[in-house]
Amino acid sequence: MKQRGQVVVDRILDTAERLFYAQGYSNTGINQVIEEADIAKASLYKHFETKTDLLVAYIQRTHERWFNRLETAVNEVSDPKDKLLAVFDYHTERQEIRQFGGCPFIKANDEAGSSDPRVLAEIQRTKQHSKDFIKTLVANSGHKKLLTDQELADTIFLALEGAITTASVFKRPTEIQSAKKIIQKLI
Amino acid sequence: MKQRGQVVVDRILDTAERLFYAQGYSNTGINQVIEEADIAKASLYKHFETKTDLLVAYIQRTHERWFNRLETAVNEVSDPKDKLLAVFDYHTERQEIRQFGGCPFIKANDEAGSSDPRVLAEIQRTKQHSKDFIKTLVANSGHKKLLTDQELADTIFLALEGAITTASVFKRPTEIQSAKKIIQKLI
DNA sequence: CATTAAATAGACAGATTTGTCTATTTAATG
DNA sequence: CATTAAATAGACAAATCTGTCTATTTAATG
Structure with missing residues (x-):
């Protein structure tokens, strides 16, 4: 079920990175993230308290990889x-x-x-x-x-x-x- | 009731210009626009078919004034x-x-x-x-x-x-x- | 004054939003 | 094997979103 053996938090961030960039943060709903990451909603909110926290993590991770x-x-x-x-x-x-x-x-x-x-x-x-x-x-x-x-x-x-x-x-x-x-x- | 004798369409565009710039387009709802412009919802949709049309008009008008x-x-x-x-x-x-x-x-x-x-x-x-x-x-x-x-x-x-x-x-x-x-x- | 056009208030539909919660199942670890 | 932690599905709440529609009132014009 898990893609390439990735843990849940990585699948969340991969999906968020892709969607936030392609569609924009505001135009991307949590529901789309969990659906395309193929994880449960409760799992997302266990790793990230709010959508804003996910945005901050997305910026950090994207920056690290970019640099x-x-x-x-x-x-x-x-x-x-x-x-x-x-x-x-x-x-x-x-x-x-x-x-x-x-x-x-x-x-x-x-x-x-x-x-x-x-x-x-x-x-x-x-x-x-x-x-x-x-x-x-x-x-x-x-x-x-x-x-x-x-x-x-x-x-x-x-x-x-x-x-x-x-x-x-x-x-x-x-x-x-x-x-x-x-x-x-x-x- | 009308501010400074402005017609409805100008009040819509003034408000949209202010809100779209300060908050962003996606973060600004039609309901906030009509409330702060002090106009009826039906009036907005008589002048602009969709929210996207309002965005296009906003860009044109802001560009003209800026230039x-x-x-x-x-x-x-x-x-x-x-x-x-x-x-x-x-x-x-x-x-x-x-x-x-x-x-x-x-x-x-x-x-x-x-x-x-x-x-x-x-x-x-x-x-x-x-x-x-x-x-x-x-x-x-x-x-x-x-x-x-x-x-x-x-x-x-x-x-x-x-x-x-x-x-x-x-x-x-x-x-x-x-x-x-x-x-x-x-x- | 009569007619026409424009604007109003606001209910409503239907979809979507973030976030919470319950109950269950899977996976890892001693 | 037993215990604990992690992830699951999905219902649900409460708010918000765009857009439609009805019914009424205001304003302009001949």
């Missing part, structure tokens, strides 16, 4: 400038796989960021982590100092955020690759 | 490079007023962009309009051609999108002003 994949992708590149460019390629690939649904954390912020302080705090953590990661890559990049380290890191982070968002509006990878080419000229 | 204000703000500046910078100041002000709720069209996209093709098409129009506007400003700016016109326009658009989004996560104007300073160095 691990990103780190792996960047580590496969040796040149420190190319590491920066690899960030854009990684996000292009991911957005193509996820059919340009945009950033899951921005989506969560737009849907439920103002409804619960724990949700907002968790989303802020994800974005701070992303900013810090980019800043480290910039510091080690040996870029041509057309901009300061901080300015370049800000430019990359903001252009990436804007590109993912815009790609999600037009359902195309164009803007993420445009951003990559621009950063290439600036480093 | 008119932006155009006015930019026209008050004479120097062509300063016009570009004025775009960032305008958005800083607006986000402060709206308590860093982010871009209403990105919010709508994240909540309902995939649910109805008319909604997505309307959101795409708003972003295309914004891109075109920035590109015209860039073409007339006499910038120093560190980047091509297209690249600079893309940079400004993407950094602005990313900045508004990030400002909405951290509830602060910092990133919008950082973006402004970076663009200042690039033009």
Whole structure:
């Protein structure tokens, strides 16, 4: 009965991750989650007190997995400038796989960021982590100092955020690759 | 009874605009709209066939008003490079007023962009309009051609999108002003 | 004044929402 | 084998959701 030997909590989170991202948090009911996860309702509420708790857990888990994949992708590149460019390629690939649904954390912020302080705090953590990661890559990049380290890191982070968002509006990878080419000229 | 002599449809749209932005589209019920607009339910459904139609009208109206204000703000500046910078100041002000709720069209996209093709098409129009506007400003700016016109326009658009989004996560104007300073160095 | 159109209040349908609770069965562990 | 913990199915509550409909009143116009 259990899929791939997964325990209940993993099946809940897998299903929540898929549905929250594809349909949105508000548009996904608990009943759909338990049905598609093939678990009992009481099991869900034993692991998560409220739907909001499930949302927080979803954000944490998605963030961890997202960051691990990103780190792996960047580590496969040796040149420190190319590491920066690899960030854009990684996000292009991911957005193509996820059919340009945009950033899951921005989506969560737009849907439920103002409804619960724990949700907002968790989303802020994800974005701070992303900013810090980019800043480290910039510091080690040996870029041509057309901009300061901080300015370049800000430019990359903001252009990436804007590109993912815009790609999600037009359902195309164009803007993420445009951003990559621009950063290439600036480093 | 009518507020400021407004006709019913305007009261509906005013209320929808306020509630959809502050609470989100999915979190705002028709019943709350009619109650706070102080109109009858039958009146709403005479003007808008479905809630989705109201969403589409909300996007159109918000876009028109947003663009008119932006155009006015930019026209008050004479120097062509300063016009570009004025775009960032305008958005800083607006986000402060709206308590860093982010871009209403990105919010709508994240909540309902995939649910109805008319909604997505309307959101795409708003972003295309914004891109075109920035590109015209860039073409007339006499910038120093560190980047091509297209690249600079893309940079400004993407950094602005990313900045508004990030400002909405951290509830602060910092990133919008950082973006402004970076663009200042690039033009 | 008479006619027409627009807006009103509010009941109602039918579906869906989150969350609780009971009673039963399965699985793991000493 | 006995005990304990975990998961199950599903009824249920109470609220809310969108949308429809009836019946009445208000407002505008010829």
